[in-house]
Amino acid sequence: MKVNLKRLNSNYLFETKNERGDVVLLDNKSEDEPKGSSPMDLILRGIAGCSSIDVVMILKKQKYELEDLQVEVEGFREDGAIPNVFKKIHLYFKLKGEVPSAKAMRAVKLSMDKYCSVSKMLEKAAEITYEVNLNGEKVD
Template identity: 75%
Template sequence: MKINLKRLNKDYHFETVNERGDVVHLDNKTDAEPKGASPMDLLLRAIAGCSSIDIVMILKKQHLELEDLQVEVEGFREDGAVPNVFKKIQVNFLLKGDVPASKAKRAVDLSMEKYCSVSKMLEKAAEINYAITLNGELIN
């Protein structure tokens, strides 16, 4: 895996490109009009994306399809700390579909506790908690 970064202006706007040509823009969140995500923002997006891919894959293998999958991720940092890393991350999974609650919970648990490389890496630095809502009902 390889990423190339190029500075696009005299401030903090960067373009990153992976080996497939996918482009992601980065910027400093303190800019008045940021033109991309902050690096810490990307970490939270990465845990949402990684776990979502796992969940869909696990359920597909069981011939179960979700109507909708949304993930809310919130990172908590210690004010004024340097470096200002995440100390706690809360991940809320919002699933919708004709999927048994036990299967939905198992898919999320497997992702967060075994398969999601991003969550496994981040848990070395931050406490990660998660909640699962299926069809409007909290199931864990």
């Protein structure tokens, strides 16, 4: 896996490109109108994407197809700390479809506890918690 970064302006706007040619813009959130995500924002996007891929894959293998999957991720940092790393990350999974609640919860749990590489890497530095909602109802 390889990513290249190129500075695009005289401030903090960067273009990153992976080996497939996919482009993601990075910018500093202190800019008036940032034109890209911050690096810490990308970490939260990464855990949401990684776990969502796992959940879809696990449920597909069990012959369950989701109608919709959304994840809200919130990262909590210690104010004024340097470096200002995440101390806690919370994911809120919202699934929709004809899936038994136990299967939905198990898919999320397997992702977060075993398969999601991003989650496994980040858990060394931050407490990671999650909750699951299926068809508008909380799943325990």
